[in-house]
Amino acid sequence: MQTTFTEDQLKDPGTRRANEILRNCVHCGFCTATCPTYQVLGDELDSPRGRIYLIKDMLENERVPDEKTVKHIDRCLSCLACMTTCPSGVHYMHLVDHAREYIENRYKRSFSDRALRWILARILPYPMRFRWALIGAKLGRPFRFLMPDARLRAMLDMAPKHIPPVSRNDDPQSFAPKGQAIKRVALMTGCAQKALNTDINDATIRLLTRLGCEVVVAEGAGCCGALTHHMGKTRESHATAAANIRAWTREMDGKGLDAIVINTSGCGTTIKDYGHMFRDDPLAEDAARVSGIAMDVSEILMQLDLPQGDDKGLTVAYHAACSLQHGQQIKTYPKDLLKKAGFTVVEPADSHLCCGSAGTYNLMQPEISAKLKQRKVRTLEAKNPDFIAAGNIGCMMQIGSGTQLPIVHTVELLDWATGGPRPPALDRAGQPADAVPILR
Numbered sequence: 001m002q003t004t005f006t007e008d009q010l011k012d013p014g015t016r017r018a019n020e021i022l023r024n025c026v027h028c029g030f031c032t033a034t035c036p037t038y039q040v041l042g043d044e045l046d047s048p049r050g051r052i053y054l055i056k057d058m059l060e061n062e063r064v065p066d067e068k069t070v071k072h073i074d075r076c077l078s079c080l081a082c083m084t085t086c087p088s089g090v091h092y093m094h095l096v097d098h099a100r101e102y103i104e105n106r107y108k109r110s111f112s113d114r115a116l117r118w119i120l121a122r123i124l125p126y127p128m129r130f131r132w133a134l135i136g137a138k139l140g141r142p143f144r145f146l147m148p149d150a151r152l153r154a155m156l157d158m159a160p161k162h163i164p165p166v167s168r169n170d171d172p173q174s175f176a177p178k179g180q181a182i183k184r185v186a187l188m189t190g191c192a193q194k195a196l197n198t199d200i201n202d203a204t205i206r207l208l209t210r211l212g213c214e215v216v217v218a219e220g221a222g223c224c225g226a227l228t229h230h231m232g233k234t235r236e237s238h239a240t241a242a243a244n245i246r247a248w249t250r251e252m253d254g255k256g257l258d259a260i261v262i263n264t265s266g267c268g269t270t271i272k273d274y275g276h277m278f279r280d281d282p283l284a285e286d287a288a289r290v291s292g293i294a295m296d297v298s299e300i301l302m303q304l305d306l307p308q309g310d311d312k313g314l315t316v317a318y319h320a321a322c323s324l325q326h327g328q329q330i331k332t333y334p335k336d337l338l339k340k341a342g343f344t345v346v347e348p349a350d351s352h353l354c355c356g357s358a359g360t361y362n363l364m365q366p367e368i369s370a371k372l373k374q375r376k377v378r379t380l381e382a383k384n385p386d387f388i389a390a391g392n393i394g395c396m397m398q399i400g401s402g403t404q405l406p407i408v409h410t411v412e413l414l415d416w417a418t419g420g421p422r423p424p425a426l427d428r429a430g431q432p433a434d435a436v437p438i439l440r
Contacts, residue, residue: 001025001052004060013280014098015059021095022056024088025049031082031092036354037075040371045072048082048092055099065107073099075368077361078230079322079354080269084329093269093327094276097229104232116151117231120360125223125240127194131166134159134195154366160196160397162428167198172219175209182212183258185300186251188244188271190264191223193393199408199424200393203415204263204297210418211304216257220247224262226270229277230359241274242283249286252293260290263297263411265392266359269327296324297411298333298391309342309417316343316413317385319376319399321392322354334391334410341417348379357398369398377402387426389413 001022010016031048032038038047045054045068054069073096082092109117123129137159144156169175170189185208189201208215221244229237251257262268270277271294278287316338324330335345356362356372377399380388387406390396400407412423 001027001056003056009060009062014101018055018059018095018098021091022052024090025052026088028087030085030087031090034081034085034352036077036079036081036356036372037368039353040368041075043072046075048076048086048090051076051096051099052090052092055095058099059102065103070103070107070109073103075365077322077354077356077358079358080326081322081352081354084326084352093273097232100230100232101234102232104234112149116364117233120363121228121231121233121236124227124360125191125225127170127191130192130195131163134163138163150366151363154363154369157401158363158397160400163195164198167194167202169202169205170194170198170217172217172221174217175205175215177212177214178210180212181214182304183300184214184216184256185259185261186216186218186221186248186257188221188224188260188262188264188267189217190267190393192227193264196393196397197409197425199412200263203409203412203420203423204261206420207411207415207418208261208300208304210415210420211301211306213300213304215261216251218247218251220244220250224267224270226266227359229270238277238281241270241277241287244271245274245278245283245286245290248290252289257293259293259295259300261295261297261300263391263409264394265296265321265324265328265330266394268294268296269323272328296328296330296333296391298324298330298337301337301411301414302333306337306340306414307418308340311344312342312417314343314387315383315385316345317380317383317388317405318345318347318410319355319380319388319390319395319407320347320351321390321395322358324391325352334389337414338389338410341414343413343417346383346385348376348383350375350379355395355398357392357394359394362394362398373398373402381405 003022005019035047044050123133137156141156144153147153205215223240225237225241272291275288275291278284338345355376356369362369389410391410396407406426408423408425
């Protein structure tokens with residue numbers, strides 16, 4: 001693709017990177033075949049190729065974003081299926097992230113849009129605030145019919161049946177390995193996950209320590225920044241990301257780390273991109289170091305001696321989170337691990353397509369998200385599994401809200417198969433909502 005950016009425009013790092021990406025695009029349209037929003041809406045402007053044209057025109061002409069452009073960029077899931085498909089290696093993620101930052105800085109949204117995005121940015125990355133919001137949503141759900149905005153109704157629907165009590169395992173500390181120490185790793189405990197499902201981090205710690213890892217929860221680490229980053233709120237996302245970088249480099253420079261383990265793949269995609277995000281920042285070197293040892297939990301488990309399990313007689317439908325299969329290009333590890341542990345693994349049709357969660361997408365674009373969820377649930381249930389496994393909390397919440405089948409994190413099943421407790425979600429599925437727990 002030809003571009004006409006001026007030398008002055010290319011002095012901006014974001015524009016310079018956008019120019020590099022745009023020049024790689026050859027208009028082939030392969031991306032349209034795997035784009036979920038194009039599949040649902042059938043509009044060329046809701047495909048990666050169409051959005052690329054809109055972004056190019058906006059950036060080259062330094063236009064104030066118009067409503068049409070913003071609408072189609074907002075509809076992008078950032079599932080990155082287009083990057084897996086693209087034969088030219090177009091790095092769409094960096095392009096759309098820059099476009100969102102450009103829009104955030106130059107476009108005045110409606111009051112309701114600004115209010116919703118402000119609320120999400122100030123609640124979801126903070127576990128205790130999010131926990132209170134979930135309890136409030138649960139109490140307010142009977143009155144959802146009074147909500148005039150579908151996005152507000154989606155926020156009420158987000159509250160799970162079971163809101164877990166706080167897990168003290170998420171506090172800064174170190175967990176000693178069982179037996180000989182093989183690795184020392186930091187566990188990224190996240191933000192929303194600590195409010196929605198504490199079983200995942202608990203299972204991860206049990207499994208890693210059982211396999212010979214010292215697991216450290218670093219003081220000062222928190223939200224990865226992905227939620228605000230994908231809203232274009234760069235200042236806020238970089239502030240939380242910088243806190244992580246400092247926390248983990250202290251551990252790296254202290255007793256050392258072999259890996260930073262992430263069990264929420266949406267976070268993992270962002271953390272692995274810290275080197276790019278901070279490329280022109282004083283933290284650039286440390287950010288690159290952090291990105292260099294960031295690993296999805298399935299990656300670190302492939303390096304450890306996971307025992308070969310007997311046939312469990314249980315069928316698992318594996319949902320491949322977009323941020324794992326497209327964002328990090330990890331496609332086989334979770335399935336290989338589940339099979340080794342003794343489970344029979346099946347995959348749904350069109351496993352490359354998004355479930356519609358995509359961070360805050362299911363809250364900001366509930367109609368499109370609901371269509372994607374329905375399709376994903378239908379293809380998963382068609383496999384008649386005993387339960388569903390995934391590697392991302394957002395996908396688990398999204399799919400779990402549309403099926404009676406239990407859905408658990410891959411690491412919970414691996415922990416169970418190697419001596420850990422039965423995942424509690426397997427016994428909660430289909431049960432009535434639990435009582436609201438007391439906060440600690």
